Amino acid sequence: MTDSxxxxxxxxxxxxxAAQQEMIxxxxxxxEFRKKDRAxxxxxxQPPLDKLNIH
Incomplete structure (x- = not known):
């Protein structure tokens, strides 16, 4: 191989x-965004549990 x-x-x-590090x-x-969005x-x-009347 030549030097060039x-x-x-x-x-x-x-x-x-560098591209791989940016992708990571x-x-x-x-x-993290998806995890926060899902939460x-x-x-x-979630249904409000205090409004449920369970007998």
């Missing part, structure tokens, strides 16, 4: 690693 090819490969690898951060934020929707769907 090695340099290009190293640069590409650094860019790929995005996925974590997305998962909020579940809370809205």
């Amino acid at each position: 090819t090695q340099h290009d490969a190293a640069r590409r690898n650094r860019l790929l690693e 951060k995005f996925e974590r934020k997305e998962n 909020e929707r579940a809370a809205e769907l």
Whole structure:
């Protein structure tokens, strides 16, 4: 390999690693958002227990 090819490969690898790290951060934020959203929707769907009359 020539120096240019090695340099290009190293640069590409650094860019790929940076892109992977950004994707990991995005996925974590997305998962937290979905978890929070599910909890909020579940809370809205919960029937108010104090209004139920169970005999």
